[in-house]
Structures are given as C-alpha cells and as structure tokens.
Amino acid sequence: MTEYRTIAAARDALRRGEVTAVELAEDYIARVEGADALGAFVHKTPEIAREQAARADQRLRSGDAPDLCGIPVGVKDLFCTRGVPSQAASKILEGFRPEYESTVTEKLFAEGAVMLGKLNMDEFAMGSSTETSTYGDAVNPWRRGNDEAKLTPGGSSGGSAAAVSADLCLGALGTDTGGSIRQPAAFTGITGLKPTYGRVSRWGIIAFASSLDQAGPMARDVRDCAIMLQAMAGHDAKDSTSAELDVPDFEAMLDGDIRGKVIGIPREYHMDGMPEEIEAIWAEGRAMMEAAGATLRDISLPHTKYALPAYYVIAPAEASSNLARYDGVRYGRRARIGQGDGITEMYERTRAEGFGDEVQRRVMIGTYVLSAGFYDAYYNRARKVRTLIKRDFEQVFADGVDAILTPATPSAAFGLGEMAEADPVQMYLNDVFTVTVNLAGLPGISVPAGTDRQGLPLGLQLIGKPWEEGALLNTAYALEREAGFVAKPAKWW
Numbered sequence: 485m486t487e488y489r490t491i492a493a494a495r496d497a498l499r500r501g502e503v504t505a506v507e508l509a510e511d512y513i514a515r516v517e518g519a520d521a522l523g524a525f526v527h528k529t530p531e532i533a534r535e536q537a538a539r540a541d542q543r544l545r546s547g548d549a550p551d552l553c554g555i556p557v558g559v560k561d562l563f564c565t566r567g568v569p570s571q572a573a574s575k576i577l578e579g580f581r582p583e584y585e586s587t588v589t590e591k592l593f594a595e596g597a598v599m600l601g602k603l604n605m606d607e608f609a610m611g612s613s614t615e616t617s618t619y620g621d622a623v624n625p626w627r628r629g630n631d632e633a634k635l636t637p638g639g640s641s642g643g644s645a646a647a648v649s650a651d652l653c654l655g656a657l658g659t660d661t662g663g664s665i666r667q668p669a670a671f672t673g674i675t676g677l678k679p680t681y682g683r684v685s686r687w688g689i690i691a692f693a694s695s696l697d698q699a700g701p702m703a704r705d706v707r708d709c710a711i712m713l714q715a716m717a718g719h720d721a722k723d724s725t726s727a728e729l730d731v732p733d734f735e736a737m738l739d740g741d742i743r744g745k746v747i748g749i750p751r752e753y754h755m756d757g758m759p760e761e762i763e764a765i766w767a768e769g770r771a772m773m774e775a776a777g778a779t780l781r782d783i784s785l786p787h788t789k790y791a792l793p794a795y796y797v798i799a800p801a802e803a804s805s806n807l808a809r810y811d812g813v814r815y816g817r818r819a820r821i822g823q824g825d826g827i828t829e830m831y832e833r834t835r836a837e838g839f840g841d842e843v844q845r846r847v848m849i850g851t852y853v854l855s856a857g858f859y860d861a862y863y864n865r866a867r868k869v870r871t872l873i874k875r876d877f878e879q880v881f882a883d884g885v886d887a888i889l890t891p892a893t894p895s896a897a898f899g900l901g902e903m904a905e906a907d908p909v910q911m912y913l914n915d916v917f918t919v920t921v922n923l924a925g926l927p928g929i930s931v932p933a934g935t936d937r938q939g940l941p942l943g944l945q946l947i948g949k950p951w952e953e954g955a956l957l958n959t960a961y962a963l964e965r966e967a968g969f970v971a972k973p974a975k976w977w
C-alpha cells in the first residue's frame with residue numbers, strides 16, 4: 485500500500501478514491517499493533533476505528549467528506565472519550581470510562597476522523613518525559629546514532645509525539661499547560677501547535693491547571709496542524725473560557741510569504757549554559773527567517789527569568805484544587821480500608837495509592853502556596869509576575885513585531901531515566917522556553933528545524949499574537965520550507 489505520511493496527502497488520496505478509509509484504518513491498526521515497544525498507545529480501539537472508517541467511506545462516496553474524514557488519529561489519554569478508558573495515565577482513574585465525549589474529540593469524530601486509541605502521557609500531564617505514567621514509559625522512535633539507549637519522546641504528550649513520529653497515526657491530539665505539545669514535538673521531529681488560550685474548548689479534557697491548559701494538534705507538518713486546528717477550534721458554550729470568535733480557514737492562509745514581517749529575537753532566551761547546538765539551531769533559524777524575506781529585530785522580554793518560578797507556583801496551585809475531586813467516591817479507584825477506618829482514612833489511602841510521586845509533589849506545593857500564611861508571598865506574587873510577562877509580549881507586539889523566534893527546548897531528547905534521577909528542578913528546566921507562552925495565553929508552535937551531531941531532531945519555536953494562529957502557521961510554514969526537515973527515525977521497533 486502507498487504510504488501517505490501526511491494528513492493532507494491521505495485526505496487527497498481518499499477523496500480521489502486511491503485508497504479507502506477502511507484500507508487506511510487496517511494499515512494503521514497493524515502499525516499500532518506492531519509498535520508496542522514504543523509504549524505510545526495505552527488503550528487500542530481497533531473496533532471503533534473500523535466502524536468509524538466504514539462510515540467515513542460512505543461519506544467519501546457521497547462526496548460529503550470534510551478534511552479529516554477517514555484520517556487515522558490518536559488521542560491523548562487526558563481527553564474523555566465515551567466508553568473508552570480515559571485515565572490521564574493515572575492509577576487513580578483506573579476503570580474510568582466516561583459517559584460523555586470531550587468537545588474536541590466530538591468535533592474530530594463529527595468530521596469523520598478515525599480513532600486508533602488513547603496515547604501515553606505523564607500522569608495528569610505533569611512532566612516532561614512521559615516517565616510519570618502509570619502505564620510505563622513511552623519511548624522516542626529516534627536514537628542517538630547507533631546507540632541503542634532508549635530516549636524519552638518528551639512529555640507530557642510523549643505518546644502523541646512518539647506515535648506521529650513513528651507513523652503510527654497521521655495526527656494526534658495533545659495538550660499543553662507549560663510546553664507539553666511543543667517540547668515533545670521538538671524531541672521527535674514533528675510539528676506541534678499550542679493555540680491561543682480559549683481557541684479550543686477544554687470541555688471534557690481532564691483538568692491540570694485550568695488557566696493554562698490548552699489542547700492542540702501534533703502532526704507531521706504545519707499544513708497538517710492547520711487542518712487539525714480547523715476541526716478542533718471554535719466557541720463552545722460548555723467552556724466559559726472558550727472565545728466567541730470565528731475560525732478562519734487556516735490552511736488557506738498558508739502561502740509561505742512572510743516578506744516584510746518582523747521577527748523578534750528575545751535576548752533573555754540566551755540562557756547560561758545552553759548547549760552550543762541549541763545556540764546553533766537558533767542562529768540557523770534566524771538565517772532561515774531572513775532568507776524567507778523577514779526582518780529580524782532584537783527584543784527584550786525582561787520578565788522571562790521569573791516565568792519558570794511563577795509557572796511552578798501557579799500550575800501546582802490550580803492542580804491541587806482541580807485534583808481535590810479524586811477522592812475515591814465519584815469515579816475511579818478506591819483504596820481498600822481496614823475495619824474501623826472512616827472516610828478520612830479512605831480519602832487518604834485512595835489518594836496516597838492512586839497518585840504518583842510527581843502528582844503528590846504538585847498537590848503539596850499547590851496546597852502550600854495557597855495556604856493562608858503563604859498566599860500573598862507565593863500565589864499572589866506569581867500572579868503579578870504573570871501579568872508582567874504578558875505585558876512584555878504585548879509591548880513587543882505593539883511595537884510592530886509579528887512573531888518571536890526562540891529555541892523550543894534547551895536540549896535534544898534525553899535518555900529515559902537520565903533526568904528522573906536528578907532532582908525535580910532539572911526536569912522543570914525543560915520548560916524554560918515554553919511556559920512564558922502559556923502564562924501569557926499566546927499561541928506557539930514548534931517546528932523541526934534540523935538535527936544535532938548525534939542525528940537527533942531539534943525544534944524551533946515561533947510565538948504569535950493572540951488569536952492569530954493563521955499568521956503564526958504561515959510564518960511556521962515559511963520556516964518549515966527553509967528548514968526542509970525530512971529526516972525520519974530508522975525503524976527498530
């Protein structure tokens with residue numbers, strides 16, 4: 485069977501009748517079946533895929549086929565999918581099969597997308613390596629040269645990244661609270677977009693930090709992200725923070741013409757001790773932007789250095805509140821209790837057994853920074869810093885900057901176990917280039933731009949103006965064309 489590596493190519497082939505949705509689904513079901521070594525899919529749904537594909541073929545035959553009709557996709561385990569396990573990779577949600585469908589998956593299915601299964605992630609989306617998952621690690625399809633050491637696909641949407649990178653699905657849903665779409669995309673040589681906060685409904689997505697969480701597409705290239713975002717975006721009465729704005733035709737905005745656009749290069753993103761290869765790819769990215777006709781401008785985002793500490797106060801604070809609902813009563817797993825134990829013991833034991841270490845750490849930090857004595861010192865101060873960070877971006881956009889170019893991550897993919905053994909702050913440092921975007925509610929995209937000396941992919945991040953995902957995608961499209969990234973991982977799984 486012909487291999488269609490992008491959603492756009494598969495869509496066009498389906499519409500021309502070169503392949504059927506059922507044939508495509510069978511091909512991908514077999515790929516998923518053969519890739520257990522990657523730990524990407526944690527609940528496979530071949531039956532659902534076959535049924536959806538058969539219905540997609542009917543629509544294709546009748547000529548009424550939206551872009552995603554018949555396209556095999558994977559869904560991060562954070563999305564509630566009706567009747568299908570949705571556990572946020574946590575033990576505490578063992579056995580939970582939602583009675584309802586998240587808005588985003590509902591929209592995708594309404595377009596005729598075909599779900600292959602649920603994808604691995606860090607527990608409750610807390611992490612940068614998919615090592616906190618109750619299902620075990622997801623593995624990056626890429627390796628360092630001939631070295632067989634297993635690398636992380638990043639996190640928290642590591643399963644989504646591994647699956648797209650290894651061609652186990654054509655597109656995947658991710659979520660991004662502090663970088664969880666962009667960092668794994670960069671680690672696996674794929675493209676990932678975090679939309680403007682409010683562009684995509686959060687309804688039915690298991691909450692981590694509600695003021696930062698945003699779902700987005702992870703796919704092979706910029707065009708595929710545009711196609712997926714089109715299907716995902718839009719106002720939803722069930723999410724009061726979703727914006728009542730029209731959704732433009734994102735794919736139609738891709739012409740790659742960025743002549744005269746001003747690309748900001750923030751001086752504060754030159755971090756001490758940043759690997760040479762990251763500096764080098766960033767410099768190459770600047771040259772690519774210039775080659776595409778854009779003008780570079782040095783800019784300052786002075787509050788950048790406070791972003792990581794502010795994020796690691798705000799995100800745990802919201803998480804501690806969101807996760808209070810997991811009490812062993814309403815859904816999920818309940819711990820066994822001994823005779824004479826009461827409800828307090830039941831809560832305590834359920835939460836101690838059900839939550840992993842990182843989640844417990846976040847709940848404790850969050851509870852601490854929200855406690856009466858420390859609220860002003862931590863939480864309120866972090867909120868003020870957040871406002872200043874947002875203002876930094878508003879200022880540069882008001883001064884005529886169209887988009888901002890930064891590295892996506894401070895390193896290439898690291899080895900499984902390498903970081904988890906260090907102290908947690910080492911892991912948190914992964915988010916240094918991405919959290920500002922969530923704190924400011926902006927759209928950001930990671931584009932594969934090259935490889936390091938060991939052949940691992942490196943990503944660049946572009947940050948856009950709020951609600952202007954179309955312009956951001958087009959700038960990313962220009963970068964993608966200049967970068968010409970075509971490398972793919974050698975199949976070993």
Ligand code: GLN
Nearest residue numbers: 609610611661662663664
């Ligand atoms: N790595 C960050 C964290 O652990 C971001 C996670 C995310 O975006 N979901 O909080």
